[in-house]
Amino acid sequence: xxxxxxxxxxxxxxxxxxxxxxxxxxxxxxxxxxxxxxxxxxxxxxxxxxxxxxxxxxxxxxxxxxxxxxxxxxxxxxxxxxxxxxxxxxxxxxxxxxxxxxxxxxxxxxxxxxxxxxxxxxxxxxxxxxxxxxxxxxxxxxxxxxxxxxxxxxxxxxxxxxxxxxxxxxxxxxxxxxxxxxxxxxxxxxxxxxxxxxxxxxxxxxxxxxxxxxxxxxxxxxxxxxxxxxxxxxxxxxxxxxxxxxxxxxxxxxxxxxxxxxxxxxxxxxxxxxxxxxxxxxxxxxxxxxxxxxxxxxxxxxxxxxxxxxxxxxxxxxxxxxxxxxxxxxxxxxxxxx
Ligand code: SAH
Ligand code: SF4
Numbered sequence: 254x255x256x257x258x259x260x261x262x263x264x265x266x267x268x269x270x271x272x273x274x275x276x277x278x279x280x281x282x283x284x285x286x287x288x289x290x291x292x293x294x295x296x297x298x299x300x301x302x303x304x305x306x307x308x309x310x311x312x313x314x315x316x317x318x319x320x321x322x323x324x325x326x327x328x329x330x331x332x333x334x335x336x337x338x339x340x341x342x343x344x345x346x347x348x349x350x351x352x353x354x355x356x357x358x359x360x361x362x363x364x365x366x367x368x369x370x371x372x373x374x375x376x377x378x379x380x381x382x383x384x385x386x387x388x389x390x391x392x393x394x395x396x397x398x399x400x401x402x403x404x405x406x407x408x409x410x411x412x413x414x415x416x417x418x419x420x421x422x423x424x425x426x427x428x429x430x431x432x433x434x435x436x437x438x439x440x441x442x443x444x445x446x447x448x449x450x451x452x453x454x455x456x457x458x459x460x461x462x463x464x465x466x467x468x469x470x471x472x473x474x475x476x477x478x479x480x481x482x483x484x485x486x487x488x489x490x491x492x493x494x495x496x497x498x499x500x501x502x503x504x505x506x507x508x509x510x511x512x513x514x515x516x517x518x519x520x521x522x523x524x525x526x527x528x529x530x531x532x533x534x535x536x537x538x539x540x541x542x543x544x545x546x547x548x549x550x551x552x553x554x555x556x557x558x559x560x561x562x563x564x565x566x567x568x569x570x571x572x573x574x575x576x577x578x579x580x581x582x583x584x585x586x587x588x589x590x591x
Contacts, residue, residue, distance in 0.1 A: 258381045263307055273299070275430070281309055282431045287392040310389055311381040312338070317393075318579040325576030326393075330386065332358070336376040340386040340408055341581045342394075350394060351403035354386040355586070356419050357410025362444050364465075365477045366509055368543040368587035369409045377415040383422035387432060404434060406441045407463070409586050413441075413449025420453075423460055436460050442507065447484040450492040454499040462496065463505040463536075464489075468515045469523035477514065490527065497531055504531065509538045509584070510550035510558070521558045525565035535562060535569045541582040 260274050273295070280292040289295070289303040312330040315337075319326050326342040336358040343351045359372035386408075391401045404426055406412045412419040419441065427436045442463035443449055453462055468474035474481035484492075493504060506528060510516050528535070537559060540549035550558070555571055562569045576582050 258311065258384075260307060263303075267299075267302065269299070277303070278430060282388065282391075283433070285392050285395040310385045311379075312385050312389070314389060318581070320576045320579050320581065322575075325579065325581050327576060327579050327581035328386075328389070330389075332376065332378070332382055334376070338378065338382070338386070338409055339581075339586045340390065341576060341586070342390055343575050344399075349402045350399055351405060352387055352390050352401055353405050353407045354383060355408035355410050356383055356406055356412045356415050356422075360410045361414065362411050363479045364444060364467075366511060366540060366543065366545050366547050367584040368545075369584070371543075372409075372587055374410075374414075378410070378418060380418045380421035380425065383418060384425050384431075387426055387434075391432060401432070401434065403438045404440070405463075406439075407583065411444055411446060413443045413446035413453075416449050416452060420456060424458065427458060427460075440505070442505075444478060444480050445484055445489050446480070447488055447492045450489075450496050454496040459500070459502060461502070461505065463507055464493065465507040465509075466524075467507070467509050467511075469520055469527045473515050473520070477511065493531065502532070504533045506533055506535045507538060508535060509540050510555050511540050512548045512550045512554075514547065516550040516554055516558055518557070518561060521561035525562050525567065529565040529567060533567070535567055536572050537569060538572045538583055539574055541574060541577060541585050543584055543587075 260277055264273050276294060277292065280286045286292055287309060289300045292300060312332055315329045315331055317326055317328045324344045328340050330338050332338065338355040338358050340355060341353040345351065355378065357374060357377055359375040360369045361374035362370060364370045387401060387404055394401055406419060423439050423441065425431045426434050426439055436458040440461040440463050441453065442465060444465045467477060471481065471486045474486055497504060537555055539555065540547055559569045559571060574582050
């Protein structure tokens, strides 16, 4: 099946000129029309042909759930080859509408605290399937008189295990002819795939990098993230330093708070020592229950952990948990009820 991403082929089949392609992309990606019949600058017979031959999205929305507070939406999509993926929209009071997208169905990294990690890898998404999650939400938000402002690659999957498709999708998301989101509004989050970090340091566009560090020492990291055996923390931090030197951009460290695992005062000091010289921001993420053996650090201890990090002059925030009631919070994406 061809989609809007294969229009060039369809148009040349029909013997139509190239400008039609730009016209259609403009209608769909900039004017955010989600029905070819509304593209009134196209001849009627072309609208009909497109409707029949080139669905706008390469993924099919199956169901959208909205949290009780109406600040989080979660959509389950199916790919054309029958795999399930999820995207989560977070609507913040300051006007930001941030979409968390998936780059794989499932994930092979097996982090012990993550529901997606229990699924194993089912599919690497192609760039169209990644981009179209954002296109779907750009269309949906338009109907609510709102716009998509940020994209985070923090849904299902490890972006650097699907590097080329992720970067291709990110390039398209920031392409002014497509969604035109500024590169700095796009964040790619990795569990620590060293070759990906080094490659991203050389990308021409200034996408943000987030690193799911989750422990300051090798022993703890290995216990909760199998990837730490493949790329030990020393090698990982060397890659981060290369990235920081080359790009001069800020990195975000993600740190999930697991009671009695990675949340001691000693670990806060170790983390402070490890990253105090980096241009960085630390996000402490309260652990969201996924049926694993872990539980979340108490609120009091999360703030104590934060205070210690701040003594090192670090910028630290505690992430607000959103969408827990619809299993849309970090680490909870796992096609539970399909
Ligand atoms: N695979 C990428 C991005 C997706 S996960 C990565 O691991 O970075 C997005 C973030 O949620 C990561 O920082 C991840 O470690 C974190 N996370 C996973 N499971 C979680 C859970 N149960 N509670 C809170 N955060 C979790
Ligand atoms: Fe994969 Fe990220 Fe979950 Fe780890 S935390 S299993 S890398 S999705």
